Amino acid sequence: MTDSTATAVRKTPAQPDPEAGTSWWRGDGSESVRRNLGLLGVLVALVVIGIVTRPDLYGDSRWVSDNIFAILKLASVIGVVTVGMTFVIIGGGIDLSVGAIVALAGVWSTTLATQSFGAGGMIFTALTVGVGVGLVNGLLISYGRLVPFIATLAMLVAARGLAAEISNKQTQVSANDTINGIASTELLGIPMLVYLLAVVVVTGWVLLNRTTFGRRTVAVGGNPEAARLAGINVKLHTMLLYALSGLCGGIAAIMLTAQANSAQAAMANLYELDAIAAAIIGGTLLSGGRGTIVGSLLGVIIFATITNLFAINDLSVEAQNMVKGGIIVVAVLVQQFRFKSLTQLLHRNNKVTTTT
Template sequence: MSEDAPTSTATSERSATLPAQSPPVDPAETHAAAEKTAAKPGLSWWRGSGGEGAKRNLGLIGVLVALVVIGIVTRPDLYSDSSWVWGNFLTILKLASVVGVVTVGMTFVIIGGGIDLSVGAIIALAGVWATTVATQSFGTGGMIFTAVVVGICVGLVNGVLISYGRLVPFIATLAMLVAARGLAAQISGKQTQVSDNDFINGIAANNLLGIPLLVYILAAVVIGGWVLLNRTTFGRRTVAVGGNPEAARLAGINVKRHTVLLYALSGLCAGIAAIMLTAQANSAQAAMANLYELDAIAAAIIGGTLLSGGRGTIVGSLLGVLIFSTITNLFAINGLSTEAQNMVKGGIIVAAVLIQQIQYGSLGKFLNRNRATTA
C-alpha cells in the first residue's frame, strides 16, 4: 500500500497538468457545415470587403429614393403628372452630366492619394480657349481638340509639379486654380465669348431617342472610367499608389509617372466638361464652372472614395453626383433659396467625412500624407 500511494498521487498530479481534451468531432457534422458554407458562396463576399461597396451603393440608392419621396410629399401636384416626372428626371440627368464627367477624373485622383482643386479653372480655361475666334475658325474638330488638349496639358503641369516638384497636391492645384482663371481672363479680355458652332451648341439642345446627348456623354465617360479602374492594370496601380505609395514603388510601379497620368486624366475630363458646359451656355467665360471642384470632391466623398486614397468606386461617385443634383432640383421645385441648398450640401459633406473618419481615419491619413510629401 505504501508503494501504490505515491504512484497514484503522481498520476493524479500529471493528469491535472494535462490540457483538457475537446470532445470528439463528428465527421458527419463537419461535412454538413462545409456543405452549408459552400452553398452560400456570396455570404462571405457580402460580409467582407467585396460587399462593402455594394452595401454603400445600396445606401446611396436609398437616399435617392428618400429624396424622391420628399419631392412627392412636398409637390404632389407636380409628381402626379407622368410627363412632368419624366422631363424632370431628364433635367436632373442634364444637371448632373457636367459635374459627373469632372467627378470621374476627380475620383481617380483621390483614389491615387491626391486632390485637384483646379478642375473648375481648367474647364474655364479650356472653354475660353476653344471659343476664341481663331479656334472656332477650325470648326468643330478644332474646338473639341483644343479643349481636350488644354485640359490634358494643364493636368500634366499639375502632375509634374506634384510628382517631380514635390509640391503638396493641395498647394499645387490651388496655385493652378488661380493661374488658370487668370489666363482665361487674359485670353477672353474678361468678356463672354459666344460660340457660333451649331454642332457644339446642339450638344445640349438635341436629343437621341428622347434622351439628351449630354447624358450619353456622361454615360460614355462613366463606363470608360469604370472599365479603366476595375479591369485594367492602370486601375490596379491607382489603388496601389493611393493605398501605400512606398509599397507600390517597391512593387515596381513608377509612382511619379503614374501620378502625372492621374492628373492628366483629370484634365482630360475637365476638357470634355468644358465642351459640354460651353454647349449648355452657347458661350464661355473666365468665371464659368465656379466651385465645380468642390462639387466633384463632395460627390466622390459621398460615393465612398476615401480622402486618404486607396479606395473608391466610379458607380458610387456617380450616385453622389445624382444625390446632389436631386437635392438642387428638389430645392428648385419648392422655391427654396440657394443659400439653404448650400447649407444642406455642406452638412452632407461634413457627415460623409465624419463617417469616413470613424470607419477608416481617412482625414488623419490624408493630412499625414500631405505632411510626409512636404517633408
C-alpha cells in the first residue's frame, strides 16, 4: 500500500452504524430511564383520571396547587422510609421492622423525660433509637446469621411491644412547638416536610450513585461471595445498611410526630409494606443488586396520588388497597419479564426480516 493510499484510507470517514443510536436505549444502562418514564406515564394517567372524575376540582388552579403539595406531604414520611428500604433491598435484604422503628422512635422521643431536653433532645433520641434498632437488626442478620425476614419480623413485634410498654398504651402528646411546627411551616410556599423529603432523597441518590458505599451496596446485593472475594466486608456493610434504614425510620418518626402532634405505639402501621411496594414499583429487585432512589420516589408518589384520587372521589380504602395490590403484582411480573427481553426479541425479529 502506497503512502497516498494509506492516507486516503485514514481520512475516510467511518460509516455510521444505523443501530448505534438505539443500542444504548435497548441496553441495561437505559432500563432505569425507561422504567422511570413509564412511572411518569402512570402519574399522568392518574391525573387524567382525576380530571375526568372530578372536573369541578381540577378546574380550580388554586385547588390543584394545594392538592399537589398535599400529595407530596402525604408521600413525605413514607418517602423517607422508602429511601432506607431501597438501600436494604438493593443490598440483598429486607426490613419488615421499619414501621415499628418509626413507632418506637416516636414514642421514645415524646416521653416527658425526653421532651424536657427540648427539640434537640427529641430529635437526637429519635435518630439514636432508629439507628440503634437498625444496628441490632444488622447484628442479628450479619453475625447471628438469621434470615432477614425472620430477624426483622421478630424486631417488628418486639419494637411495637416496647413502644406500647413505654407509652403505657396511651397517646403521648408532643408539647414542643419547634417539633410540631415542622409539619405546618412553609418556606417559599413549600411545606417543610417536602424539603426534608428532598434532602433525604438527594442524599440517598448521591450515596448510592456517587460513593464507594453505594457501589459496595450493589455488589453485596448482586453477589455477596464475589463481593467478599473483592475485599468488601459483607457483614459490616450489611449491618450499616440496616443502620441506615433505622436512621431513615428515626427521621420519619420526627416528621410523623410533627404531623400528628403526638406519638403512639400503633403509629406507622404497615409502613414497611408501603415502603417495600414503592421500592418494587420503582424497579428495585427483591433479589438485590439493582434499584434506584428516583424510581422508589416515583413509586411513593404514585401510591400517594392513588390515595388522594380515591379520597376526592369518596371511594373506600378497601378498593384502594385492591388497586395497590394489583399494581404490585404487575410490577413484579414486569421484573420477571424485563423490557430488555422484549427489545432483544424485537431486535432479533428485525434481523431475521432484514436477512430474508
